Amino acid sequence: MLEKMDLTKKMDKETYKAKMEELQAKLGELQRECKNLEIPVMIAFEGFDAAGKGSQIAELIQALDPRGFEVHAVKQESENERMHPFLWRFWTKTPENGRIAIYDSSWYRRVLVERFEKMMTKEQLGNAYTSICSFERQLADGGMAIIKIFLCVDQKEQKRRFKRLLKAKETAWRVTEADIKRNKNFDKYLAINEEMLQKTDTDYAPWTLVEATDRRFATVKIYTAVISALTASIESAKRRAAHPEVQLEAAEHYDRELQSSILSKADLTKTLTKEEYKKKLKELQGKIAVLHGEMYRRRIPLVLGFEGWDAGGKGGAIKRLTEKMDPRGYVVHPTASPNDIERKHHYLWRFWEAMPKAGHATIFDRTWYGRVMVERIEGFCSTQEWQRAYKEINDMESDLVNSGAVVLKFWLQIDKDEQEKRFKERQANPEKQWKITDEDWRNREKWDQYEEAVDEMLIRTSTPKAPWIVVEGNCKYYARIKVLQSVVDALEKRLKK
Amino acid sequence: MLEKMDLTKKMDKETYKAKMEELQAKLGELQRECKNLEIPVMIAFEGFDAAGKGSQIAELIQALDPRGFEVHAVKQESENERMHPFLWRFWTKTPENGRIAIYDSSWYRRVLVERFEKMMTKEQLGNAYTSICSFERQLADGGMAIIKIFLCVDQKEQKRRFKRLLKAKETAWRVTEADIKRNKNFDKYLAINEEMLQKTDTDYAPWTLVEATDRRFATVKIYTAVISALTASIESAKRRAAHPEVQLEAAEHYDRELQSSILSKADLTKTLTKEEYKKKLKELQGKIAVLHGEMYRRRIPLVLGFEGWDAGGKGGAIKRLTEKMDPRGYVVHPTASPNDIERKHHYLWRFWEAMPKAGHATIFDRTWYGRVMVERIEGFCSTQEWQRAYKEINDMESDLVNSGAVVLKFWLQIDKDEQEKRFKERQANPEKQWKITDEDWRNREKWDQYEEAVDEMLIRTSTPKAPWIVVEGNCKYYARIKVLQSVVDALEKRLKK
Numbered sequence: 001m002l003e004k005m006d007l008t009k010k011m012d013k014e015t016y017k018a019k020m021e022e023l024q025a026k027l028g029e030l031q032r033e034c035k036n037l038e039i040p041v042m043i044a045f046e047g048f049d050a051a052g053k054g055s056q057i058a059e060l061i062q063a064l065d066p067r068g069f070e071v072h073a074v075k076q077e078s079e080n081e082r083m084h085p086f087l088w089r090f091w092t093k094t095p096e097n098g099r100i101a102i103y104d105s106s107w108y109r110r111v112l113v114e115r116f117e118k119m120m121t122k123e124q125l126g127n128a129y130t131s132i133c134s135f136e137r138q139l140a141d142g143g144m145a146i147i148k149i150f151l152c153v154d155q156k157e158q159k160r161r162f163k164r165l166l167k168a169k170e171t172a173w174r175v176t177e178a179d180i181k182r183n184k185n186f187d188k189y190l191a192i193n194e195e196m197l198q199k200t201d202t203d204y205a206p207w208t209l210v211e212a213t214d215r216r217f218a219t220v221k222i223y224t225a226v227i228s229a230l231t232a233s234i235e236s237a238k239r240r241a242a243h244p245e246v247q248l249e250a251a252e253h254y255d256r257e258l259q260s261s262i263l264s265k266a267d268l269t270k271t272l273t274k275e276e277y278k279k280k281l282k283e284l285q286g287k288i289a290v291l292h293g294e295m296y297r298r299r300i301p302l303v304l305g306f307e308g309w310d311a312g313g314k315g316g317a318i319k320r321l322t323e324k325m326d327p328r329g330y331v332v333h334p335t336a337s338p339n340d341i342e343r344k345h346h347y348l349w350r351f352w353e354a355m356p357k358a359g360h361a362t363i364f365d366r367t368w369y370g371r372v373m374v375e376r377i378e379g380f381c382s383t384q385e386w387q388r389a390y391k392e393i394n395d396m397e398s399d400l401v402n403s404g405a406v407v408l409k410f411w412l413q414i415d416k417d418e419q420e421k422r423f424k425e426r427q428a429n430p431e432k433q434w435k436i437t438d439e440d441w442r443n444r445e446k447w448d449q450y451e452e453a454v455d456e457m458l459i460r461t462s463t464p465k466a467p468w469i470v471v472e473g474n475c476k477y478y479a480r481i482k483v484l485q486s487v488v489d490a491l492e493k494r495l496k497k
Numbered sequence: 498m499l500e501k502m503d504l505t506k507k508m509d510k511e512t513y514k515a516k517m518e519e520l521q522a523k524l525g526e527l528q529r530e531c532k533n534l535e536i537p538v539m540i541a542f543e544g545f546d547a548a549g550k551g552s553q554i555a556e557l558i559q560a561l562d563p564r565g566f567e568v569h570a571v572k573q574e575s576e577n578e579r580m581h582p583f584l585w586r587f588w589t590k591t592p593e594n595g596r597i598a599i600y601d602s603s604w605y606r607r608v609l610v611e612r613f614e615k616m617m618t619k620e621q622l623g624n625a626y627t628s629i630c631s632f633e634r635q636l637a638d639g640g641m642a643i644i645k646i647f648l649c650v651d652q653k654e655q656k657r658r659f660k661r662l663l664k665a666k667e668t669a670w671r672v673t674e675a676d677i678k679r680n681k682n683f684d685k686y687l688a689i690n691e692e693m694l695q696k697t698d699t700d701y702a703p704w705t706l707v708e709a710t711d712r713r714f715a716t717v718k719i720y721t722a723v724i725s726a727l728t729a730s731i732e733s734a735k736r737r738a739a740h741p742e743v744q745l746e747a748a749e750h751y752d753r754e755l756q757s758s759i760l761s762k763a764d765l766t767k768t769l770t771k772e773e774y775k776k777k778l779k780e781l782q783g784k785i786a787v788l789h790g791e792m793y794r795r796r797i798p799l800v801l802g803f804e805g806w807d808a809g810g811k812g813g814a815i816k817r818l819t820e821k822m823d824p825r826g827y828v829v830h831p832t833a834s835p836n837d838i839e840r841k842h843h844y845l846w847r848f849w850e851a852m853p854k855a856g857h858a859t860i861f862d863r864t865w866y867g868r869v870m871v872e873r874i875e876g877f878c879s880t881q882e883w884q885r886a887y888k889e890i891n892d893m894e895s896d897l898v899n900s901g902a903v904v905l906k907f908w909l910q911i912d913k914d915e916q917e918k919r920f921k922e923r924q925a926n927p928e929k930q931w932k933i934t935d936e937d938w939r940n941r942e943k944w945d946q947y948e949e950a951v952d953e954m955l956i957r958t959s960t961p962k963a964p965w966i967v968v969e970g971n972c973k974y975y976a977r978i979k980v981l982q983s984v985v986d987a988l989e990k991r992l993k994k
Contacts, residue, residue: 004959006757126623198960203885211757221755243740258718260503260708388700462501463695
């Protein structure tokens with residue numbers, strides 16, 4: 001794609017001024033419209049060193065209301081960022097609905113500079129492309145406008161610019177040895193960029209290639225591309241609003257009898273006596289404390305998700321699990337319905353935010369699986385959205401595992417009678433009354449629907465690398481021990497590697 | 498996904514009979530509706546050996562009008578199939594609009610059996626997944642209903658079935674050594690299947706996992722899945738018909754001045770004298786004859802695409818190119834507007850059909866690039882469709898190159914005056930009058946629109962592995978020699994590998 005570009009393109013001052021006046025007014029107007037329609041926008045700037053990313057961003061924001069955008073300079077990963085999957089820092093920096101985020105170099109750094117520096121294996125490179133495409137598709141499916149700008153100059157022009165920068169003390173520091181190295185090996189670096197462009201030039205997140213030899217020309221082209229992309233996003237947001245996705249009638253053809261009945265097969269008669277429980281608990285908690293320390297030392301992150309019926313015993317199990325763990329090394333993350341800020345982001349955003357850094361553990365009390373349970377059942381999202389979510393969730397967990405994490409998901413299973421018993425106990429006990437609400441009783445009425453959704457979820461998202469563990473929970477002692485034992489087994493297995 | 502399946506599921510005869518009566522009637526009705534709405538349907542059956550793919554297909558077609566479906570048994574590739582990219586045989590077997598194609602084992606064979614037999618490298622495996630996902634996405638975007646059924650039995654049940662088959666002479670032949678081997682290494686083969694399911698379980702082509710221990714249960718589940726998928730496709734076809742995709746207003750923001758002006762930069766003063774031409778022609782034709790033979794011997798396929806302005810000299814260049822080539826080793830494939838049958842398929846289908854087998858050459862006089870030129874300009878497809886096409890086309894060419902082919906694309910460039918001169922010559926010459934039609938004059942009026950579309954196409958689809966070569970064509974001698982020289986260079990380079 002790059003070799004065909006005509007890098008002699010330029011624009012005279014008068015044309016530039018005339019065009020810019022109109023373009024700036026238009027862009028300002030579109031920003032306001034995006035805000036009203038709650039469209040989030042990401043604009044990524046990539047391209048060769050000294051092609052002018054910084055100054056073009058400075059030009060672009062001239063037209064923007066500063067209360068509505070942020071600029072992220074993407075340099076080498078910080079220590080904290082390095083301790084997460086590489087997309088973590090971009091997930092957490094996705095703009096909220098109605099806002100614009102601009103990236104001076106972006107998530108493509110991974111497959112460009114870092115690849116050039118041979119900082120990754122072939123397998124990691126393949127995974128990085130898969131992750132990037134999945135990242136962009138998920139955001140685009142969620143309504144994000146994604147604009148990707150690639151600034152192009154040739155080897156000579158780049159060298160000329162470096163020389164000019166090096167001449168003055170005030171600018172010389174901007175040219176690094178790595179820059180010079182890439183200029184010398186321009187063809188090699190060009191080939192890496194070319195492959196990147198080809199692999200990631202999609203209809204939902206297309207590249208705009210910009211001839212950047214002449215700064216005025218490049219500015220006008222970038223403005224035009226951004227205006228065109230925002231106009232398209234606004235049109236399609238209006239179309240979506242006029243014809244919203246719906247719960248498909250087809251979904252009703254589902255026949256409960258035909259699903260694997262995972263939950264109903266769980267053997268809820270499994271029990272432990274109090275003595276067995278106490279003995280086991282002590283032993284396992286001791287092991288977990290040691291293993292947790294070892295995970296910290298070896299910098300392995302741990303993600304544990306807890307789901308289950310209301311009153312299924314999640315809280316109790318989490319409490320026993322963490323009792324002897326070093327509190328500096330784990331966080332328990334309770335998940336409620338999304339707050340105002342969370343609601344303005346992709347549904348996975350708040351979970352990405354909470355993912356542990358290397359060596360730490362995050363324990364989620366309720367998780368991202370809400371998408372395919374409560375949101376599905378209550379119609380908080382469309383059929384298309386929850387059906388898409390299985391793959392989105394598998395992709396997220398796969399990113400976590402690929403970055404070294406241990407990921408386990410627990411379903412705490414009890415039967416309907418046991419739930420009723422526990423609900424009533426809670427109501428009768430003044431100290432526990434806060435734990436039981438009308439909503440719990442309403443959810444209980446939808447038991448069958450939940451069972452259907454959970455069975456489907458368990459099938460579609462239990463993977464060898466991030467398995468679901470169904471915990472037979474009628475006996476709390478049994479359940480807690482099974483959770484602890486499963487964690488011990490998984491950690492021991494991982495630490496043997 | 499597989500480990501969570503409950504393989505004890507079964508269904509008694511009475512329930513089965515009652516359900517099937519209703520399901521068969523419903524499926525028949527949906528088939529008729531798909532026919533009316535011109536929805537094409539692909540149903541792929543995968544799963545463990547002896548899980549009952551064959552008999553389940555036999556059950557499924559009971560409900561179908563035999564005039565509306567075909568069944569493809571997918572075995573090891575035939576010699577002819579092996580000489581094409583692995584998806585070629587599936588592209589060419591995609592059903593036409595309104596018809597159902599059923600595959601007894603499918604395009605997944607590549608990443609299952611063939612992978613298990615270690616018939617491919619890691620890189621080929623990665624490419625195969627990319628190709629499969631692109632294949633399904635392209636077809637789904639084009640309106641195909643894709644239903645993927647995975648039949649599951651466990652190792653014990655499989656062994657039991659093999660034993661039963663082996664007992665009787667009439668059925669013993671159906672159990673191969675490879676089957677036995679996969680049964681013995683069940684866990685290893687299971688892991689391969691698990692990875693495949695996870696990588697390809699998408700919203701546009703989801704898997705239905707079927708517990709296949711009990712045949713009745715499996716049949717009912719398959720019927721239900723097919724009915725549910727067809728209902729969803731029908732709903733969404735109706736939605737699309739009610740709210741068709743359109744040419745976006747946003748596309749109008751495009752500013753011609755801001756594009757790389759590749760065509761207008763072509764130096765059309767380049768010429769050759771008749772003497773130079775004759776000498777060069779003889780030399781290059783000789784080389785091509787030899788290289789073509791060598792390509793045949795080494796089984797390397799060659800794909801050449803010719804595009805250019807009307808009267809740009811495509812025909813003349815192709816004639817000189819092929820003059821000394823062995824006619825048994827090449828085909829010239831003229832591309833007109835699609836005929837009735839072609840119109841009932843994906844727009845790339847007819848080009849896949851025509852792709853050369855290993856060692857052969859296909860020369861396309863006009864190509865799949867019509868999608869982003871004439872179809873874009875005349876509004877024969879929506880903005881979304883032609884914008885999507887760049888990636889679809891790059892993916893197709895990438896499949897060809899990955900399977901070993903040499904792919905070159907020529908744009909024959911002339912200026913507007915030269916075209917007028919040639920049009921008038923044609924009109925004046927009784928022998929050439931057939932070459933010029935009113936449509937040529939009408940297209941000429943859209944010169945600027947075409948130039949814009951072509952410049953964008955050249956940027957977006959010229960890749961190092963499948964480059965565009967712009968041929969300066971005002972002087973026919975020069976143009977023909979440049980075409981021949983480019984082919985010679987590319988073949989020599991490839992044969993050196």
